[in-house]
Amino acid sequence: MRIAALCLSLLLAAGAASAAPLAYVPNEGSASVSVIDTATDRVVRTISTGGKPRGIAIAPDGKRLFISDQTGNGLVVIDLAGTSAPARVKLGDSPEGIYVSSDGRLLAAAIEENNQVLIVDTASLAPVKNIKIATAPQ
Secondary structure, rough: HHHHHHHHHHHHHHEEHHHHEEEEEEEOOOOEOOOOEEEOOEEEEEEEOOOOOOEEEOOOOEEEEEEEOOOOOOEEEEEEEOOOOOEEEEEEOOOOEEEEEOOOOOOEEOOOOEEEEEEEEEEEEEEEEEEEEOEEEE
C-alpha cells in the first residue's frame, strides 16, 4: 500500500491534475487518462483521448478536463459529466504542459516546437494571446 501511495504521489507531482478525491493521470502509451480514486488508490474510470496526452489540467469547478495532445497538436476538452462530446482545438507543434487559471477563464499551453505559450479563453476555446519565448544563445 505504501508503494501505491508513493507512485500516486509521484504521478501527481509529474503533471497529473487532481480534484479531490480524484486524480487524473495522462497515459501516453494507451491514449487515455486514468481517473484514480485517491482514497482507495484504484482506477475508477479510463477516458480515451484518441491521441498522445501530455499536459493535463482540470477546471476549478471540476466540470471539464483539459489535455494537451501531442499527436493532434491540440487541446482536448473533456466534459466530465459526459453531456457533450470532447472538443478539440489546434494549439501548435508539440503542446506540452498546460495550466488553468484559478478563475477557470484562461488556459496557458506551452508549445514546445514553436517556443511559445498560447493563452486560450476556456469559454470560446479561442486563442487570445501568443507569447513568444526567446531562446538563449548556444
